[in-house]
């Protein structure tokens with residue numbers, strides 16, 4: 001399995017404002033790059049915080065890219081995965097529509113009613129007692145044939161993935177705006193590291209739109 005985290009942040013490291021509403025930080029060229037990355041993935045993963053804030057579709061937007069996937073014998077869109085310990089994904093969330101397969105990763109604490117509602121629209125993966133055990137959940141996804149994984153956020157999930165050592169690659173688009181706010185989400189939130197910080201090797205820097213795309217691999 002190969003896990004790429006991709007996100008867009010402001011020049012001051014924020015993924016969104018303190019209102020936690022979806023904000024376009026990427027420009028047109030970067031959104032096209034993200035679309036290509038999705039098209040080259042088996043699954044696109046987000047945390048339930050992103051589903052509740054953004055109601056994303058996580059589908060491939062460019063029809064030519066969908067057609068190329070079909071020609072390769074793949075589904076038109078990669079699978080979508082929500083990491084959602086207690087089954088808070090709303091039943092009418094766009095991510096549960098029938099455009100692509102969806103997996104919801106739950107913990108054992110998820111109530112039976114939520115499970116039954118979600119099971120009508122998604123494959124359920126249960127891992128962990130109170131919180132999703134990411135190592136076990138990702139191992140189950142791999143058993144389902146999902147090898148090329150793209151994680152699109154948000155900051156809580158990204159932190160946890162670094163914490164358990166699941167991230168192979170990090171691509172960050174740094175946009176030309178300052179958002180600020182101590183309560184605004186950043187690229188890696190969670191409890192934060194105080195030692196044994198994950199270390200990265202810078203692989204490339206590219207100007208895109210009016211910002212910069214940074215690509216790192218994660219040191220083992």
Ligand SMILES: NC(=O)C1=CN([C@@H]2O[C@H](COP(=O)(O)OP(=O)(O)OC[C@H]3O[C@@H](n4cnc5c(N)ncnc54)[C@H](OP(=O)(O)O)[C@@H]3O)[C@@H](O)[C@H]2O)C=CC1
Nearest residue numbers: 007008015016020047049050085132153154155156157160
């Ligand atoms: N600019 C960008 O590229 C992006 C921006 N965003 C923005 O980020 C914000 C959302 O980010 P955020 O609030 O951090 O939410 P996340 O999408 O990271 O979801 C976090 C939630 O995931 C659930 N979860 C389950 N298991 C775990 C685990 N092991 N580790 C971590 N989380 C787990 C938790 O909820 P529970 O305990 O209920 O399961 C947690 O609160 C929004 O404002 C959105 O617009 C989001 C994506 C990309």
Ligand SMILES: Nc1nc(O)c(N)c(N[C@@H]2O[C@H](COP(=O)(O)O)[C@@H](O)[C@H]2O)n1
Nearest residue numbers: 008023024025026054056057058059152
């Ligand atoms: N790459 C990138 N740049 C931004 O500026 C963003 N705001 C995001 N957000 C991510 O994209 C998801 C929306 O996807 P759909 O258009 O609905 O398919 C959103 O939920 C974030 O994960 N990404």
